[in-house]
Amino acid sequence: MSSDTERSVTVRTSERGAATRGALLDAAREIFVTRGFAEAGVTDVVSRANASVGSLYHHFSGKADLYLTLFDDFQTRQTTRTRQAVQAARTTGETDPMRLFIAGARAYLDGCFAERELAALFLRGDGPPGFEVMMRDRLRQWAHRNAALFDKDSGALVLVVTGALAAVVSEVALSDNLPHTRTLAEEALTIISSLNHL
Helix, strand or coil: CCHHHHHHHHHHHHHHHHHHHHHHHHHHHHHHHHHCCCCCCHHHHHHHHCCCHHHHHHHCCCHHHHHHHHHHHHHHHHHHHHHHHHHHHHHCCCCCHHHHHHHHHHHHHHHHHHCHHHHHHHHCCCCCCCHHHHHHHHHHHHHHHHHCCCCCCCHHHHHHHHHHHHHHHHHHHHCCCHHHHHHHHHHHHHHHHHHHHC
């Protein structure tokens, strides 16, 4: 077999593997959102993805790994959204730390609105063992990233605004009244932004 043929076979195999992995994640998302993590089964996921159990275990170590990958992917998208929003605000000349925080917070909330089912999945408390610890750790990391926007003496303010925003995120993800929740989120951002002047 020539090296061009081998390369072509490798590319097709890699593309097939990526497609299978994506199908498994899409299926896991649907199953976890509709049934919850505890009630979901590996066989449900592979059936929905039109894949084999072997292919699932080729790409993931099991059901918990699927869930955690969905969570990591969601957090990566959210981080990208917030960084882009903060950068866009800086590009317009914004330097006020609270306004930069609010720009990032609004982008994060927009991501929660855009992916409400997935955001709710991670906030319902029905995840793999140890997931609550991971969520608390992510909240601490989030507070540290937020602290980079403020001066070094703003530790208490950063904790308060991060905690307040976490409560708003939970309301956005878990509320059944979307119009009310959008209004509530904007009002909360207004209140959070005023904390800088207390």
